Amino acid sequence: MKKILAIMEEELKQAFLDCGYEENYAKAVLSNRPDLCEYQCNGAMAAAKAYKKKPIEIASQVAEALSGSKIFSMKEAVMPGFINLKVSEEFAAEYLNQMAGEEKLGLEPVKKPETIMVDYGGANVAKPLHVGHLRSAVIGESIKRMGRFLGHQMIGDVHLGDWGLQMGLIIEELRERKPDLVYFDESYTGEYPTEAPFTISELEEIYPAASAKSKEDERFKERAQNATFRLQNGYKPYRAVWQHIMAVSLADLKKNYANLNVEFDLWKGESDAQPYIPALIDDLVEKGLAYESQGALVVDIAQEGDSKELPPCIVRKSDGAALYATSDLATIIEREKDFHPDRYIYIADKRQELHFTQVFRVAKKAGIVSQEMPMAFLGFGTMNGKDGKPFKTRDGGVMRLEHLIANINEQVFNRIMENRTVSEEEARNTAKIVGLAALKYGDLSNQAAKDYVFDIDRFISFEGNTGPYILYTIVRIKSILNKFAENGGKAESGKILSAASDSEKGLCLLLLRFNDVMETSFAELAPHKICQYIYELSNEFNRFYHDTKILSEEDSDRQASYISLIMLTKDVLTASIGVLGIEAPERM
């Protein structure tokens, strides 16, 4: 379906043309004065100068030309030259009924679906997820789902950190702890065991221990570097250990991401990109892009229009090793080969912006992707504690994501038990759903690029712009619909009549905006706009609910209309939280 604003603009364009003005002045926007009108057009003021007329004169003419339009119930010109508009109730009802009949609720699937690679998550093998991984996962998942809802083919890749020094550290630490393992027997020639020589909890303990040791013990560090080198050059026993680390760690990561309701299509890692590196380096040198500087191999990234100089991108260290940028470039080569994406979106901490600028530019200069390839970097800010400083545990350490989630679930659980008499088991399950919603919504309702304050009490509150409040509204609608069905009613969609009250009209106006909000949010990579929208929608619904008796309505057509309207509201809310990666429980 066409967006409501687009339909209005068509009418306005015709009106401007009829009056002898250019059609590009005919732009409709949401009103910023809801007391006066619902939509407005400010084009008359812009046109005034070009046509050397008073704005109000133009506005009056256009308003007059709109008199035949069926979509506006009000069109009036007011000083100094605004054209104030209201949507006709009949038109709105018709639009909403049509929306309700469509799977995507009035959203037009994109005409040319693109293959879009979304790089998010960024987990490291052998290290537990901590709060720093939360934002990338939550925001990325939402971007991916938004794109998918619009009809794009979205490919989410977790892009694991599975190839660095941490692997050598673990191997050396393992050698010290369990020197008898066959992996450390140079003369061993048999098959390696299929069973890993450690559990996930051991692994999670081994890495920090090794990391700490390497900072104090130079020789240990050297051995770890050497082990890393041998691993990367295909030394079989270490490859076998590495396989074990990967298997054990991946199983745990998958479990943790699943708990977050975050799903990746690809579980690729830096290791997968390694085979492409030698050819990449050769190519960069051959094309004359890479040159030696202070022993390292670098690529300049200057381009026309730069107001200042950007540092070159290092693609090979002076010791010959590859690094972050090399690996990311190689990953792009791999993705081009496997998927030919039309677009790339990276979701990472905003501190990495320079790095991605460098990588994108080198990728284009080297022809790994075309010059026009859209490569977006969505950088997010830090999650801070109430003191405004980066979020830490009480003793100053990094908080594990599992602990954070458990903590939230516990608090939500207590909340539910306080107010409702449900079984403990149901309360546990509900708390999980509501807790996750609180966590995700708390994150997504802020502009991604800004730092934000993580305030658990605020996030789990059932009041205000919070996940639980949105869920509460959905549950409330479900409850009414259930009761309606219990009383023998048959809920049908598409029966919406013209709104008869202010609050009903208000609810309709919000619902009309759904497709526009969804498109805009994706275009701007701004999940918080969806949050803002469903918060307003929830408020409008609760207002409508408050002054409308639905179940005791005697006019059966009117009642059917109310039921259709709240079903549509529920569907819009459910679809919206769906793209945010949030689900609603049946009761709460």
Added chain:
RNA sequence: GCGUCUGUAGCUCAGUGGAUAGAGCAAUGGCCUCCGGAGCCGUGUGCGUAGGUUCGAUUCCUAUCAGACGCACCA
């Protein structure tokens, strides 16, 4: 030093080249024979500062102040 981002109500956050800048929390007053009161309706305070562009700037530009962050061999 150079650069990027941010600065809106007591707090946490939205928002816009246009008419009176919005929510929530907190404070405070009201509304239950009624579909979930986890609700609804009220009350008060603000665009860091100074210039510029514009018919009109909180929004765009410049300068300035404050905070966060980034600036070659970490990821």
